[in-house]
Amino acid sequence: MTDRKQEHIDLAFKTQLDAVFKDNRFYYEPMLRAHPVELKKEFLFLGKTMGAPLWISSMTGGTEKAGLINRNLAKMCKEFGLGMGLGSCRKLLDNKDHWDDFDLRDEIGDQPFYANLGVAQIEELLALKRVDKIKRLVSELRTDGLVIHVNPLQEWFQPEGDRFKKSPVYTISELLEKVNFPIIVKEVGQGMGIESLRQLLQLPLEAVEFAAFGGTNFAKVESLRAREGIQSYEPFTKVGHTGEEMVAFVNRIISEGKDIVCKQIIISGGVKNFLDGYYLIETCNLLSIYGHGVNFLKYATKGYDELKKYVEGQILGLRIAEAYLKVRNSE
């Protein structure tokens, strides 16, 4: 006790915070709740029961460590009741060399679990009349459905990148007519503007995932990989929309009274921690959860125990925020 008191006195001198550092997004209400006890609070999302509003954004597969990383992520989803999108399953369309890296239904149990393909592959398979390949992928991996990533800037930056012959929204609409499993659409780290969102929300999608600007940025990744000539596209790496901007777009679209068919949102891309996530899902007027890509990847590579510790801390942080913080109304 004496040591602790002494420590408090020493540290107090070092922790004088200037008011400019105050997080003005919230009212802090310390009087109203006991400390949270339960990590899990069940609710329905994507037609499944989740234990916390957290999503593992589509990432890796097919590389040396990918199987282990994916297995850790899937096991963690089952333990905490989260959902997960696989990284691009393009490799699996033609051979099964890396199948085991993606074949995670046994590990993840009944949590939301989605395959992933780029809109360029969808466009190509539609043109070849090979939608059966997409259906087989989803059914053999026993995923709940498919995440389609739409990444025109990344493709443009890649010397080996695909070129879209039709607009992504046209390709997605065409696929929706030919399959009956749920589809989620996302960007890959630059988000999208209000008109793209408006058109997506009018389609019978299961959800839209933002993959917003402010975190991992694949245009930037490609510009770092770039060989001669590609550098000239570098200014595009600074273009995009943050999660906060995109929540405002969604709210504006709802307020316009347009027919919205898609009613679930995964807010991801640059969501740094539980406070950002809590703020964004509380301000979004559609049912939403939040997701991370690189944050999960960082811990998943360190092994299951590290990942579990990180996720436990994140969910506890969220539960404490729910107990004591209220988002300020826009005043």
Ligand SMILES: Cc1cc2nc3c(=O)[nH]c(=O)nc-3n(C[C@H](O)[C@H](O)[C@H](O)COP(=O)(O)O)c2cc1C
């Ligand atoms: C290593 C890595 C691989 C990724 N691969 C894919 C992919 O295959 N398909 C996809 O839709 N998005 C992919 N992404 C993008 C993420 O799903 C996510 O949209 C992006 O990382 C932004 O989230 P963050 O800022 O939390 O990392 C990848 C991201 C990372 C970091």
